[in-house]
Amino acid sequence: MLSGEGLVALVTGANRGIGFEVARQLGRLGYVPIVASRDRELGTAAVERLAADGVVAQCVELDLTDEATVRAAAEWVDRRYGRLDALINNAAIAVDGLPSQLPIDSFRRTFETNVIGVFAVTTVMLPLLRAARNGRIVNLSSGSASLSLTSSDWPAEWNAAAYPSSKSAVNALTVQFAIELRSTAIKVNAVDPGYTLTEMSPGATRTAAEAAAVVVRFATLDADGPTGGFFNAEGPIPW
DSSP: OOOOTTOEEEEETTTSHHHHHHHHHHHHTTOEEEEEESSHHHHHHHHHHHHHTTOOOEEEEOOTTOHHHHHHHHHHHHHHTSOOSEEEEOOOOOOOOOTTTSOHHHHHHHHIIIIIHHHHHHHHHHHHHHTSSSOEEEEEOOGGGOHHHHTTTOOGGGOOSHHHHHHHHHHHHHHHHHHHTTTSSOEEEEEOOOSBOSSSOTTOOBOHHHHHHHHHHHHTOOTTSOOSOEEETTEEOOO
């Protein structure tokens, strides 16, 4: 695990849920966590909650579907820190249904946030990651993104159109960025944090803190850690 003292990490969608816990855990490791939230007031409130827990964090407004806010956030990080040591692409939406029943607009909106948003944030933040000594990119994925798993014994009641396919696309982006950056010190991995109790998954029992620990493990990989892989708490997941 990299020593986090003085390192800077930006976490999208970090005002609540898994993203908030990732920011908290990175802060406890010595990182400066930047809470990226599309709602500035919610981001500020998250920073205040972190401060009450002894974690000094920053917040920045960032809407994955608004390129102007993504670029403004990158400019703010550049002015303040000049680099970014870790990018955690956590923010996502889940508006879903059976493939034949999902409105086309819901499918499109999911991809605009979960895929195009991840692509936009990664490409815009990449110069800052290159400026760091050991940049790390973690893309939050899902077990439902695995074509191997979902085409075998996946529960029929979990079959859906938008969210799983969007996360499969995120996995593809993970591999493509990892290949491009293979000659650098930057590592890019997709991580399934597990079925976690959040506003998106109210029926789950896994805590956000447990899920965040898996993400943090890959955000703090040593130089000999993997890149271009798909992992959960137990290890590699089949594509």
